[in-house]
Amino acid sequence: MSTRPDPLVLRQLPIFDRLGDHLVRKLIGSCSARQYRAGTFIVRAGEPLHGLHIVVRGIVDLTHVAGDDECGVLLLSARDLLLPATTLFREPALVSARALTTTRVITIDGATTQQALTQSTVFATNLMKAVSGQWRMAVRNILDLNCRSAAQRLGAFLLRIADLQPGSGAAVLPIPKRHLAIRLGMTAETLSRMLQVVANHGLYLRGRTIIIRDRAAIEEFCGPDPYPEKDERTLDVFAL
Amino acid sequence: MSTRPDPLVLRQLPIFDRLGDHLVRKLIGSCSARQYRAGTFIVRAGEPLHGLHIVVRGIVDLTHVAGDDECGVLLLSARDLLLPATTLFREPALVSARALTTTRVITIDGATTQQALTQSTVFATNLMKAVSGQWRMAVRNILDLNCRSAAQRLGAFLLRIADLQPGSGAAVLPIPKRHLAIRLGMTAETLSRMLQVVANHGLYLRGRTIIIRDRAAIEEFCGPDPYPEKDERTLDVFAL
DNA sequence: CGCATAATTGATTCAGCTCAAACCGAGTGG
């Protein structure tokens, strides 16, 4: 379950940007890695979270679970910080974090993080950038929920997933539809129906493969993106 | 429109917490104040925002305005930072900020802020705390939108407003109902109807006065608050 | 192969929206 993380890969993480080698080594030296199987909870709402958690592989969803209905907030992917505020300010977690696919998370020791935070303004700035990015994603989500229809949300989301996909080949949905529905604030049944609607506007999902047949049409259908920026990756957010 | 801010009051702002007097003086020295009448826009979505803006009096709403339907994200009140990420990372504003009541905002010079950010980890941490707090509020909002009914959102909001009110006297709604509706993600008509529903569970709004007749009943009705913490003020957020 | 979980489909219900009309209170001016 626990293995040594690869320092060379970790060095590239956005929170280490412009940071001195000495400090980076100290931070990386203090960290441990863990792997989670799909479906496993990483933290549950209300619990504290010790150490700065960073997703290095897989997809993590932040959801509020009340009884048997879940309410999705955000999907984190590789290089995203996992509930940083919960760690840094010793708050209880506001939502639960759960691995949706096999996920690898590294944890930088809490004391070491705190110490780095008092030593390096660069580190502090990098963290803030990440938190700000997550705020931005949350706002996008609120806007979507309020002023877009279920079909529009679905279309826009799939479009974005496809655009974020590395190669130009066939884009693929990384998570089961059930969880996609939760993330988009609708039921699995509605998602299923909306897939047909979206298909009528040039975007198909066959199995888990996303096929954009008529880009102009689907963009038109989804409505103007209420967000200027196209690519959040420059803002150190990789959340979906 | 523009006046000198009072240094003694500003000193108490959470972002100056535990900060050296020298730096605080420099930051305050660089700042200007502005007053906005109700209804005025402070920034519009897509525009850049220069300098760190802090609300010192009044209520500001963050909304996305598309045509004539508006979509509320958050209400800021005294001591909240106004779109800090937009300033710090030179992003275009994701949403518009508009004064809902007569509002006073101070602006700390952008260059001075950046400089302070590279000099003081305490300052950086204070800013991050504020950003984290706003993230938390955004998440609450998403949860509310997804898993509470219109009436529950209304009840919970009024309850919170009343609890935040300083004295134990009659709590008062600081904004017109029209804007409350937007903030809560419903139409003015629905809000009106939901007020009756909420009244049937022990919470009345007469004019702008909030009257809690049966606390237990209304809390029961609004459902369990999906958030552990009661008072966000310890987290340097004053948003509603 | 067969079981469990995920995804679709259909029928029905319901919360909240839309549109339209009535209402109300605070200014304003005759």
Added chain:
DNA sequence: CCACTCGGTTTGAGCTGAATCAATTATGCG
């Protein structure tokens, strides 16, 4: 002092998007 706007609020009737419930079909997976 009263009539008259004018914005904000309320009320009513009808519609609709999405949820719910129930049944069926696919899709892994051991």
